[in-house]
Amino acid sequence: xxxIKKVKEKLxxxxxxxxxxxxxxxxxxxxTPYYLVQEGLFGETGLxxxxxxxxxxxxxxxxxxMKIISAKSEVDFSEEMLLDRIANGDRCFAIKxxxxxxxxxxxxxxxxxxxxxxxxxxxxxxxxxxxxTFETYRGxxxxxxxxxxxxxxxxxxxxxxxxxxxxxxxTPAIKFKKKLKARPVRFYLYIELFRKYxxxxxxxxxxxxxxxxxxxxxxxxxxx
Numbered sequence: 001x002x003x004i005k006k007v008k009e010k011l012x013x014x015x016x017x018x019x020x021x022x023x024x025x026x027x028x029x030x031x032t033p034y035y036l037v038q039e040g041l042f043g044e045t046g047l048x049x050x051x052x053x054x055x056x057x058x059x060x061x062x063x064x065x066m067k068i069i070s071a072k073s074e075v076d077f078s079e080e081m082l083l084d085r086i087a088n089g090d091r092c093f094a095i096k097x098x099x100x101x102x103x104x105x106x107x108x109x110x111x112x113x114x115x116x117x118x119x120x121x122x123x124x125x126x127x128x129x130x131x132x133t134f135e136t137y138r139g140x141x142x143x144x145x146x147x148x149x150x151x152x153x154x155x156x157x158x159x160x161x162x163x164x165x166x167x168x169x170x171t172p173a174i175k176f177k178k179k180l181k182a183r184p185v186r187f188y189l190y191i192e193l194f195r196k197y198x199x200x201x202x203x204x205x206x207x208x209x210x211x212x213x214x215x216x217x218x219x220x221x222x223x224x
Contacts, residue, residue, distance in 0.1 A: 030192040033168040033203070034116055039128060039182040040162045041151050047180070049148050052140040053097060058149045061092040061104070068101050074134060093150045095142055103142040105131040105150055109157075114165050116190045117200060126159040131176070144179045 021031045061069075066082035069075055069092075085106065086092070094104035105128060112119050112127040121127060128150070133143045154162060164182070166173045187204040 028194040030190070032116060032190040032192075034188055034190065035166045035168070035174075035184045036117055036186045036188065037164045037166050037177055037182050038161060038185050039147070039151065039164055039177065039180060040160065041155060042181055042183075047144075047148060049141060049145040049179075051095075051142045051145045053102070053137065053142060055102065055142075056096040058093060058095050058146055058153075060153075061094050061101070065092070065094070065101065069104065072101075072134060074132070093146065093153065095146050097137070101134075102137040103131075103133040103146050105143075105147055107150065107154065107162075109159065112163055112165075116165055117188065121163075122161075124158055125161045125163065126154050128162050128164040143176055147176075147180055 063083055063086055066079050066086070070077060070079040070082055082092075089110050090106055090108050092104050092106050094101050096102065108127045108129070109121065111121055114127075114129065128147070131143060131147060133140075133146075151162065154160075163185075164177070166177060166184075168187075184206045186202060186206060189201045189203055191199040191201070
């Protein structure tokens with residue numbers, strides 16, 4: 001009865017597919033629909049994204065700051081794991097308020113290292129991931145503002161195209177990126193069987209013919 005009740009609740013919330021996919025993971029089948037998204041300035045320089053908080057100028061964090069982030073109860077990564085990110089080329093862009101980190105967004109300048117869609121970046125590209133505003137400071141427009149400032153920083157570094165991945169059921173992330181005028185590039189279905197076999201199937205191509213980047217339409221990842 002408890003299971004039936006949960007299913008009914010998910011149906012009411014329009015999240016039945018997400019509930020079903022989560023249950024399938026337990027039997028070795030992962031199904032993840034997601035968007036590959038292109039972000040950036042797109043010629044926009046005047047989006048109204050001013051935060052409702054007096055804060056320091058956003059900047060890239062130093063390794064010593066990883067201790068502050070990892071100590072937050074909302075973060076699931078240890079200091080060592082975050083330091084490994086930096087050692088592997090990831091960079092963390094953040095906002096501080098009264099010497100505390102209130103929001104951050106990570107980027108990689110070499111590759112998109114998501115297991116859903118890994119690919120090497122070109123010299124003018126960046127991959128954005130793991131954006132968070134800590135709960136106490138939510139509702140102040142800090143997330144979109146920080147991301148927008150990151151676009152500007154990356155532009156100065158010659159990174160004119162930014163990519164990210166958004167899961168279909170991650171409604172807050174979709175709203176966040178729409179606010180920034182981000183554009184879906186492709187819609188994929190990722191399938192993983194027993195953590196051994198991997199498929200990536202293109203469901204929709206949002207780009208025009210002869211678009212900006214050559215990304216394979218259907219990709220098969222062989223067994224590990």
